[in-house]
Amino acid sequence: MQGIVGVFRELDATVDAVHALKKLRAGNIDIYTPAPRHELEHILTHRASIVRLYTLIGGLAGATFGYWIPIWISDYWPLVVGGKPVPSWVPYTIISFELMVLIGSLATVAGLFITARIPRITMTVGYDERFSNANFGVWVECPPDKQADVTETLKQHGATEVRGER
């Protein structure tokens, strides 16, 4: 896994550079940015995040579990309290709701971790401390023969620093 990383100070410069690189068809492009910016999101046209699926499934599972547990246990120990039905679904709705939220949220987080591939034990190549501070980074994964052009393009669009990584 080798490629070129370019460090930018300005947002629009980054945008231009990515556009140029896309024309160049040099290889996979990834962008590092201190804060999410819609421009960058739009340039790299990915599918929408699938985290919502985890949320949906988690929520449904939680709700079901939240009904099943109390009803099962009420039938296990059929003791009448206050002349109420032994398994009474109305109060159990609250349990169900809370478990829906709980398991749903945890599933969402799990979804984030899996889709965004965290936690990471080590940093990937091409990352630079500046990217979490104020600078934008463009990572191009490209074979050696393309590296010259990529470097050129990045410099051209105002990269303050361009370096190869492997």
Add this chain to the structure above:
Amino acid sequence: MSENPTPSGVRRREFLKILGAGGVATAAIGCSSDRVEKLIPYLNHPDETVPMVSNYYASTCRECSAGCGVLLETRDGRTFKLEGNPDHPLNRGALCARGQAAVQGLYNPDRYRGPMMRNASGRLVPTTWDAALKLLAQKLGAVQGSGRAGSALFLNRHESGSFPAFLDEWLAAYGMPAHLSVDPLADNAVIAANRQSYGVSWPWLAFSAARLIVSIGADFLDAWGANVPQQLEFADARARLADAPRFVYVGPRRSLTGCNADQWIACRPGSELAIANALSGRGSLDDAATASDVPVATLQALKAELTGTRPPLVLSGVAAGDAMELALVVNELNKQLGAVGTTVLPDRAITSFDGIATDADVNAAIDAMRAGQVPLLMIRGANPVFTTPRYVAVADALKKVPFKVSFSSYPDETAELCDLVLPDHHAIESWGDAQPMANVISVQQPGMAPVYDTRQTADVLITLAKANPGIASKFAAPNYMRWLIDRYPGGSTAFTLALEKGVGTGAVAASPAPRRPAVTPKAATPIGQTAGDMYLVVYPSAALGDGSGANKPWLQEFPDPVTKICWQSWVEINQQTAVKLGVDTGDILRVETAQGAVEAPAYVFMGIHKDTVAIPFGLGHTAYGRYAAGIGVNPGDVLPAGFDAKSGAFAWTATKATVTKTGAYTPIVTTEGSARQHGRGIAQALTVQELADLAAGREKEKVEAMPGMPNTEYLPGLRSPMAADAQGVVSSDIKHKEQGMYSPDHWSGMAKRRWAMTVDLARCTGCQACVTACYAENNIPTVAAPYQEVHTAFLHGVAGGNILKGREMNWIRLERYWEGGEDGGDFEARFVPMLCQHCGNAPCEPVCPVYATYHSPDGLNVQVYNRCVGTRYCSNNCPYKVRYFNWFGYGEPARPQYAWPERLSWQLNPDVTVRGKGVMEKCSFCVQRIREAEHRAKAEGRAVRPDEFTTSCAQACPSRAITFGDAADNDWTVAKLALDQRGYHVFQEQLNTFPAVVYLKKVNHPAPAASAGA
């Protein structure tokens, strides 16, 4: 203790049944208990006992002079409960609070462990029986030798039966005069008057035969006479509803008896004679009115009613200088009105009070001591130092007696002053008999081996006599039991038969000794002529009697039936007077007479005449154990020693007093919240008129409750939805509840039962015997003894601190509500026992997060102690507020709040778990008795029979107001009573709780004029 099988996890929930204070004590008695890891068998197994199965020994109660029959419930060598003996003609199975508390006297932690002797340094120190008896024998010899035996003195706490005769025989053998039989509570004046009028000391009072009862200060429901039979008769009378007698109470203070009256005529103390004269036509109404501060019209109406009603019953029970004269007038009046023979039955006389020495005699004896004429004093049971007015200075008089012997079991004020203490057995440990009525012998037998190293006095005397060659021949019997059997009419066979039932027929041996020469007592100065601005009334406390009950925590924590105050003395003062003096409840008042002064908090009270203050007698002990010493004040300190010249009865109401506000304040230790119902229909009542209308269906009953309440048609189905469904009473919109055990078709058939209770408020007199019965049966801790307080700079350390915080544990409590009287006029008192209602739709159940409380299929609202985590949510949600929480480790010996110090724990009921710290508890409808009955029925291969058993409160109730049983089975009495037209549920209309307790409305009898108008 390495071999304790319970793992620490279980050990931590230490609310164990504390059977016996530790293994040693248990081992001493024998058989198994759960606390000890050893199983200690008997050495030789007693034939008639089965481990963990109760034996009931019929015996006689000795807490007061009446001599009721009791059953001593004994298991594995321990008597742990007293119940009334149903076969006994006097109390017919009922028993008052004092009688039930006898067990706490038996196991009292402050009892003498053995004989005590005064040593050189003048302190009482333990000694051996041999040494003690040797010393006494030597002293007796010395007295005989000196020839002064004739002036020796023996004071004995009065008890009917053979013992007085035995004692006099013994004394005679030593050449000593007959003993003095002391009973500070006995109404000597009335006894003397009765002897004069009827020839008997206490005729049977047939309340139920009367149509009108007029009581002039006679508190026949408190401590006047034999209160249990009187209460039974009175309740039976009231149970006749429309035909029941109207009850008018005349007196300066509205006692518990007064609170049960339909009308209270508040008169000045000392004016009772004038009123009686007016009523009987001897005196003029106007004089009576002026003397008594009662409107003429009222007396007029009463006189008219009295003359117009047949048969009436007039009683008098004042303790004043003219008491006997008054009693004679009243007896005469009864004769005139034809009461004698119908409501006053001399031929069914109660003989318990025969032979009581008058207070004047006792006083004369004390004077003799003071004069140094008494060489030897022997005291058994009596406590004159406490019970006689302080200024008589009995203590000083005792100092003049060279040698004083006490046979008291307890370190009371008198015993502490004696030179030799030979502790007597408790009544439960001793043999004896009583003669409560003519031709009725009530036998007394021990329920268990002695708890401490004590000896029955009679046996001690026999031992002494045998040691004395001169008189040994007179006492052949090896011990008192043999002596009894020898004298018993019919001999040992009859005696054995009597032991089974508890009563036999015949007359006990009479005392051979001649009565002492009558003394001429010092007449009391008429109360009007004494100095002071308020009349002072001193009356015996309902629970503590003459003070002998003060060392029993049950009785100390027993709220006074009228004022609901416990662990404290108080001064009752009238509302208007209080306003005038700027006194509020809790302000400490100083009550000063020529003899001295006492200080106690004021209790502002509607039920006392405006010129009067009243202080209960029985508290203010200076010794007598941890529960009594230092609690309250003794009004005896301020009384003069005046007597009724005719009868020699002590005049308790003999002086005025100066009442001043000290400015200090102490909170009143009371269980009372608001004394008004605020129209919530908790204690409901009907007038006779309304009852008639109700019966005739003329008028839909008037119910005192809030707007928007429906009728009471659910009453037949007071059954819970489940139980009702089980019997198809309710069509099943609740089929979904028919799960498992709750289905009527379930193999266990539990849902076919509905344990329920009815409380007849027409019968209930508010005596609170049920409260003590519940304490005894259910191991309820007392929480307000001084040592149970948390002593920190932040929490008050006074006695009753826990009750000030409302932490009393009375599973059943008597609520006393006032009706009317805001204008200072006459008012009504309503008593309602409040206990867990075992609701069908119990609000407490669904809120418990751990199933610690739930509804059992047979209709109980169950509390599972070992499941409870103590969120106390159930109590918040209980509209009746009948759930009680263990704020401290009352059941843990290691904790300062331990409620059963050494040997009191022997009283604990082995069938009931002792609850631990942090656990909720409440009335269980005596579920242990239900289970026991079910087990018994199963063992005998039958179903539980209707009315086969009942709860502890119902069993004890001397008014027979409580009925318990299966409301779903019409063969049970309760099922019929539950359908009574007077029945109602508390709060059912507001909360739809389906309680299992049905209250039957009280029936009031307004004055004729009033009722005609109604």
Add this chain to the structure above:
Amino acid sequence: MTKRRKRVVVPGLAALAVVAVLLSAYTGATQQPDTVIKDRGSWGYSAGSSPQGRSPIQPIAFPHPTHVQTLGMNCLYCHFSANKSPDPGMPAVGTCMGCHLVIGPNRPAMNGRPARKSEGIATLQKYWAQKKPVPWVRIHHVPDYVNFAHMPHINAGVTCQTCHGQVQQMNRVYQYASLNMGWCINCHVGNVNPKWKARYDCSVCHY
């Protein structure tokens, strides 16, 4: 691709942890192999909180087999109140001495069996001589908030062996059953013997 593999580690560990926690709740479920009750019915319970199998040394090594099997004595002869009381009753020393006054510690050689000296009987007679009760060590014990009564069980036909095991074969008695609540309920709902079904709401035993 080394990084990718490392990344997988963390969720894997988490999953293992969760499983371990869930299992740990049942760690109590292990029992002494020799005292496992066969039929647990549907009531999974553990003896983790129970001294099941406990077999303390008694002051007298009382041989139940000799008395029950050899001599054919009935349980109720000594535990006389098991059918009429919540408490089974421990035999009084006098009851033992009823026979052992005659049957002494020293048995002569008779019909082929060699002479023998019985420590137990000697100890028993010592206790009797000193008029001391025998301090037996309690084995079967339920917490005190459990009101267990023998009477109804015996009257319902439940045999002693059901709960106490084959005592007649135990040379030293041990706690046969776990005496846990689940164990009680298991029988009350009829899993052990349908004829022994009994009510099983809390207030039957807890009050």
Add this chain to the structure above:
Amino acid sequence: MATVTRPDEDVLRLGPNIPHANIQLPGVAEYEQVTREIQRTLYPTKLWFAGLSFAILCMLIGAATWAWQVYMGLGVAGYSPPVMWGVYIVTFVFWVGIGHAGTLISAILYLFRAGFRTTIYRCAEAMTVFAIMTAGLFPILHLGRPWKFFWLIPYPSWRLIWPQFKSPLVWDVFAILTYLTVSSTFLYIGLLPDFAALRDAEPRPLRKHIYGVLSLGWRNSELEWRHFARAYLFLAAFSTPLVLSVHSTVSFDFAMADTPGWHATLFAPYFVAGAIFSGIGMVFTIIIPIRRWFHLKHYVTLNHLDAAAKLCLFTSLVVGTAYLTEFFIGWIGGNSIEQSYWWNRVFGQWWWAAWVMLTCNCVLPLTLFVQKLRRNTTWLFTLSIFINLGMWFERFVIFDPSLSHEFEPWQWTRYAPTYVDWAILLGSFGWFTMWFMLFIKNFPVVAISEVKEIVPPRLRTPHPVEGIEVTGMHLEFEPETPGERD
């Protein structure tokens, strides 16, 4: 430098998305400044150590008192039956309520895209977590047998006697535990990018390492940001109904009971409004000193406080309406028991508590109608203290007078807390403050990455539409109102 080439057409169509009409943080020029100024707050000071030790001291006092209570029994507290719930439950509900504002600000306002939340939500959210941690203690230490609290949790056990799921207390357990889990997750997820930023900006090696571990290897890649945004949105979407449900559930503890004064359908919304009201009060109590001592005034600007104050005022009005509704219904309901109870609460035995509540919660907040006071941090702080007091008393007034004046007149009673109740109350504040103190010096109190979102990025060429210059910041600093002193 290479020659500049114009961007393509589509880029022009898009245009860099730069916040225009409402510039949020005039005082913040560029990304570096954000990282620098936030990281600057992470250096412990003497004052901080003093505060922390004091908090720990208070906590220890509370803990010791609790130990004493467990040994002796609950009787050492001021309970006087039938007042079975006292200061502990009052404080429990108080702390739960405090928690709610945090979630409101971080989640609900996030969904509503309310701009002023950005700089204060981190503090609010931390406050939520610690408040719930504090609240969670009270149900346990008010138990008669606290060592058995786990019986309220459906743990696998051989008896399989589980909680009684119809009991509001069990609902509480689920609600509170869920709330604690979700809100702390939410907090941590929001912190991830900030940990990354600190990891890279932190000079101190140990902290650098710790932040590195905490950041879970976050690397600001576009992919991460995309999933992050989505996940954050869903968490917010979950937290919103959760925050409403939790305090409704807590209110059911009382609304489900038949006690007069508790048994009201109004309770759920009424409690939620009260909770948010009290929470915002607490936010003021916390954020105002922080923005002053940490020199973050140009982050948490007066505009933000102003907006929050408006929210506070609104909730205060809602709560006031709820009070009036309660009184009105109590009177018009025609239920004599309710009426007598209400009279006793407002004019009888408990008048003082009721009027403290009304004054602090309904009267004083009305001052927020005045803009000058809304922008006066001194007044806001003072008011917030009153609000906290008032809201504690609100719970006291709801719970204890009700219990002391119920159906059974015979059992009417008084209630007075003892030193034990007060010491444990103090301990709870110590516990809360301890955690918060530890938080503010080890975690960014303002969300770095979210602030960067609303700070205009550096541009190479002036923006075609907005004409913003390349240097980034340009508008001058907004003058402080005279109310605020430094």
